Amino acid sequence: MAKLILSLDGAVLREIVLNKERTTIGRKEHNDVVIDNLAVSGDHAQIVSILNDSFLEDLDSTNGTLVNGNPIKKHFLQNGDVIEIGKYKLKYLNEGAAAGHAAEEFEKTMILRPSAHTPAAPAPNRTGDDTLVNTPAYSPGREEEMTAKVAAMPAGHLPVATIQLLSGPNAGRELELAKTLVTIGKPGVQVAVIARRPHGYFITHVEGANFPVLNGKVLDAQAHPLNDHDVIELAGVKMEFFFKSE
């Protein structure tokens, strides 16, 4: 469950658990989070929470709402965001996102009954009891633990390699291999692809009757790892693969 830590000048005042679908913030008594300060509007802002996600919305307050220093009208809150209202700060913490475990539990596709849920912007006071049907019996402690934060990691910290043409009309030209995939050769004649993966570069034959030659040896249809200063021969052109030292 996500929560907010309300503080003033570094001193924590209270902790608010976002267990309601709509949590309101303002100077007036009827708000869920009442901040009795003249810089705060009567109805200043609200946070709409849907399952694990929370959205902050400024309710046309006089002095505005900041998130991480930037004024916002509507904002999709991320773990660690700091909301500023007047001199007050509200830190948004979403344990699920931080720990990775609850997030992992959500990784399994689950069915949300359409009947229990309205797609439009949620109306106030609706009971937040969206039912998760078919929650799979999830047993923690299996090898699934390790997953935590590997999401969408780009092709690792591998140094960027370069290819330099050694023969042919463009001899001397260099091609930096910064992308995940780079194809080389002549389409329709002979093409190979060089894939940049977390643990290295790999070359694979794509099309053409002839396979690429690596250090004098003809390759097969499989992917082959490339090492510093390997020489590739393709469509009659020789080229060298190497890591540039900075």
Next chain:
Amino acid sequence: MSLVKVLEMASATDPGLVRSHNEDSIAVDADIGLAVLADGMGGYNAGEVASGIAVSLIMSEMQQALPSVDPHAAGGVSGETIGEVLLRDKIGRANASIFQAAISQPQYAGMGTTLVAALFYDNRVSVGHIGDSRMYRLRAGQFEQITRDHSLLQEQIDSGMISKEMARLSQNKNLVTRAVGIDPDVEAEIHTHAVQAGDIYLICSDGLNDMVEDEEIGATLGMLEANLPLAATQLVQMANDNGGRDNISVILIKVLSEFPAQGGWFAKFLSWFK
């Protein structure tokens, strides 16, 4: 009419790096022009059972039904083609059969599956889908998603609560609002699209599109279209390189040439004289 010479199909499925088993099921048959992919869900092995029932039932019943009909002919009450009617019918049967298994056997209780079934005929493709498995099309360098997920996140995007860019950060991925086999009836969303020679279609489970950006998927297809099997394994590999948190399944269909329906009015007209 066999489409073997017209459609090139390649596929790959992989459990990913995290899950111990693969709950996805896929099947392709270029002869009848059908590709089916399902991403099952449910405890223990129930997910595999659900996706397996869906894919094998739809594939085998279509293989039986198609040779004796003209899928492009009108067949439904509202002007649907026979192809669309068949898809709807077989998806309904798969739903009933999974639902029956789920209520009759306790270990399968609550199982369900997403589904994409694509049937190619007469220069078009009819796509039936349920849940968050997707179909994309690469045409003349343009890579586009042609199914719309039945998911909470998609509904939030549609209602303007969250932008497409912000959706990547959502914690509410993987919540589907529709699935095969959880209710006695299911409504498949069926659309028919015109097909052009050179098109490449991708059907995938969310294990691919959650781990690899659409842009990168499209670029990969564009680069490797000359070698479809390599493109399929490359996509799986990219999802794994990015973490491989879910099962990854990919079906690629390349349209080599146009395939207008034969046996149209002229052929039928001729047959009167035989």
